[in-house]
Every structure is written in structure tokens, then in C-alpha cells.
Amino acid sequence: MSRAFVKEDDAGEPPLIPPRAALPAGTPNYVTPRGIALLREELAALEAQRTQVEANHEDEANRTRELSILNGKRSALNARIASAKVIEPQEQQADEVRFGATVTLKTLKGGKIGTIRTFTIVGVDEASIAEGRIAFVAPIAQAVTGTKKGQHILLRLGRNEEEVEVTSISY
Numbered sequence: 001m002s003r004a005f006v007k008e009d010d011a012g013e014p015p016l017i018p019p020r021a022a023l024p025a026g027t028p029n030y031v032t033p034r035g036i037a038l039l040r041e042e043l044a045a046l047e048a049q050r051t052q053v054e055a056n057h058e059d060e061a062n063r064t065r066e067l068s069i070l071n072g073k074r075s076a077l078n079a080r081i082a083s084a085k086v087i088e089p090q091e092q093q094a095d096e097v098r099f100g101a102t103v104t105l106k107t108l109k110g111g112k113i114g115t116i117r118t119f120t121i122v123g124v125d126e127a128s129i130a131e132g133r134i135a136f137v138a139p140i141a142q143a144v145t146g147t148k149k150g151q152h153i154l155l156r157l158g159r160n161e162e163e164v165e166v167t168s169i170s171y
Contacts, residue, residue, distance in 0.1 A: 015065050017072035020080055021124040021135070029083040030099050030136055035126035039081050046074050080125060089171040097121070097144045099136050102170045105144070108152065110162035117164075121145070 023029055031039070050070045056063055089100030097103050099121055107115040119134045121144075127135035134141045143155050147166050155162045 015069045015072075017069055017076070020076050021127065022137075023124050024137060027137060028085050029080060029123065030087050031084045031123035032089060032100050032126060033086060035123040036081070036084055036086050039077065039084065039125060043074070043077050043081065046070060046077065050074070084123075092171055094171060095148055095169065097147045097166065097169055099145075100171055102168075103144055103166060104168040105155075105164040106167045108163045108165055110160060111157070116167075 050067065053063060053066045053070060087099045092098040092100055102118065102120040104116060104118045107113055107117075119132045119140075121136050121141045122133045124135045124137060127133050127138070136142075136145070140155060140157075143153060144166065147153055149166050149169050151166050152163055153166070155164055
């Protein structure tokens with residue numbers, strides 16, 4: 001078919017579907033109960049959005065593009081939900097940092113002495129620095145996993161190295 005008979009809107013590049021949060025190959029997709037609930041809520045919202053787009057027949061080219069994006073997002077989300085391994089934080093050892101723990105660290109050396117950091121170790125889709133939720137695959141989460149209250153560890157934060165103490169662990 002000649003390009004003269006193709007509408008410009010239809011000749012665009014295929015839609016880009018944003019990737020989900022990175023999960024290293026071979027790493028289990030651990031999630032908290034809150035995390036799996038959020039994934040299911042996201043799926044319900046995508047389904048509702050898809051229903052709205054399917055009902056809109058005003059701009060077929062845009063409708064097709066939006067449906068392609070939504071279907072791609074839904075497929076990636078369904079795969080993430082199917083691979084999820086829910087970890088109940090209350091079933092973890094209370095005296096040791098594990099998945100689902102809320103950890104407080106105090107800087108002893110190398111950084112601003114006395115700095116307090118508190119964060120919760122969660123799944124990759126639930127992670128949010130603004131909310132103090134760190135993915136279990138993040139270097140700081142891996143550095144503290146397995147530690148106990150009162151233990152001192154070295155953290156590499158970019159080029160800096162700090163000695164910190166685990167001051168509290170809760171689930």
C-alpha cells in the first residue's frame with residue numbers, strides 16, 4: 001500500500017509501555033500483604049480505565065493506541081501478581097532484620113554523627129523513598145538484612161562509608 005493512503009496518525013511508532021520496577025533475574029518477587037493489595041488495586045484501576053477507553057469511539061487511532069498501552073501494562077502487572085510471594089512480617093524473627101521489618105539506624109562514624117534513618121523493607125513495586133519504604137533488593141536493605149538490634153555495620157552510601165547501629169527493629 002502506498003504511504004499516500006495511510007493517515008498520519010496511524011503511521012506513528014508503536015506505543016511505549018513503561019516498565020515495572022526492576023526485579024533482578026532469578027530474584028523472588030517478595031511482597032508484603034499491603035504490597036499485594038496495592039497491586040490488585042492497580043489492576044482494578046487499569047481494568048476500569050480500559051473499560052472507559054473501550055467505550056470511547058470518538059478517536060479510533062487514539063483509542064487503539066491507549067488500549068495497546070493498557071493491555072501491555074495489564075499483562076506486566078498480571079505477571080507480577082502471579083509471581084508474587086507474600087511474606088507476612090509478623091511471621092519473621094522479631095529480633096532480626098528481615099523482609100517487612102521497619103528498621104532504625106543511627107550513624108556513629110563517617111557521616112553526620114547521630115543521624116537517624118528509619119525505613120521499612122518491602123517489595124520492589126511497593127518501594128517509595130518518600131514514604132520510607134525501601135525495596136529489599138536495594139543496597140541499604142541488603143546491608144541490614146540479617147542484623148540484630150545493637151549490631152554495628154558499615155554502610156556504603158555512594159562514595160561515603162558510614163558506621164551505623166541498628167537501634168530498633170519492628171514488624
